[in-house]
Amino acid sequence: MSPLRWTCKGLRRLATELRAMGHQISHTVVGELLKSQKFSLQANSKTREGDSHPDRDAQFTYINASVSRALAAQQPVISVDTKKKELVGDFKNAGREWRPQGEPEEVRVHDFLIKELGRAVPYGVYDLAANFGWVSVGIDHDTAEFAVQTIRSWWHTTGTKRYPEARSLTITADGGAVSGILCMGGG
Numbered sequence: 001m002s003p004l005r006w007t008c009k010g011l012r013r014l015a016t017e018l019r020a021m022g023h024q025i026s027h028t029v030v031g032e033l034l035k036s037q038k039f040s041l042q043a044n045s046k047t048r049e050g051d052s053h054p055d056r057d058a059q060f061t062y063i064n065a066s067v068s069r070a071l072a073a074q075q076p077v078i079s080v081d082t083k084k085k086e087l088v089g090d091f092k093n094a095g096r097e098w099r100p101q102g103e104p105e106e107v108r109v110h111d112f113l114i115k116e117l118g119r120a121v122p123y124g125v126y127d128l129a130a131n132f133g134w135v136s137v138g139i140d141h142d143t144a145e146f147a148v149q150t151i152r153s154w155w156h157t158t159g160t161k162r163y164p165e166a167r168s169l170t171i172t173a174d175g176g177a178v179s180g181i182l183c184m185g186g187g
Contacts, residue, residue, distance in 0.1 A: 063172060070170040071129055076163045077170040078154070079126045080147060088117040088139060123147060125154040130162060147173075 009017075011027040011034075018025050034040075053059070070077045092107045099105065113119065118139040123146060125134040136150035151171065159166070 067128065067170060067172065070168065074129075074163075074165075075168050075170065076159055076166050077128045077172070078151070078159075079128060079172045080151060081124055081174055082147070083122040083124060083135075085119040085121050087111060087113060088120050089114045121146065123150040125150060127154075127158070127162070132158070134158060 011030045015025055015027040015030045018030070067077050090107045091111050097105075121138045123136050123138070125136075126132070127134070134150075134154045136146075136153055138146050155169070159169070
């Protein structure tokens with residue numbers, strides 16, 4: 001007997017392995033047997049939070065206080081984040097559009113990266129006081145340089161007009177496992 005108790009295999013592979021052990025069975029019967037035992041195909045469910053840092057509440061309290069002080073002083077506060085990267089090209093998407101009947105837009109069969117086109121990387125800047133969003137889209141990688149350039153573009157096109165008397169810029173960012181805040185002063 002194998003020490004392996006749980007496995008994740010397709011019906012065809014399970015049937016092949018059972019046949020190799022001398023059982024006469026098809027993948028269809030394997031599926032029926034699993035269903036009769038109350039098994040079904042299921043996706044993962046994100047429900048467990050996991051361990052949190054002991055100072056987690058203190059971190060968010062500090063961030064909230066910093067943001068509140070900046071907003072009360074009428075200084076700009078932005079939240080920045082990158083969004084889901086998308087393949088660039090003629091790929092299928094989940095949306096639908098009105099087209100003449102029987103003339104769907106033709107797209108690629110497989111969603112493989114076209115190296116020459118890359119991926120679209122949206123990076124967002126959200127101005128908390130103005131309730132205004134700004135998105136910059138690049139086709140390179142999600143890098144710190146891209147984030148900085150997006151913030152710089154927002155500042156030069158929107159921020160300086162909206163906050164001509166700004167003495168500081170408060171930036172909140174989600175760093176994945178940790179959240180952070182960056183306060184920058186000067187002109």
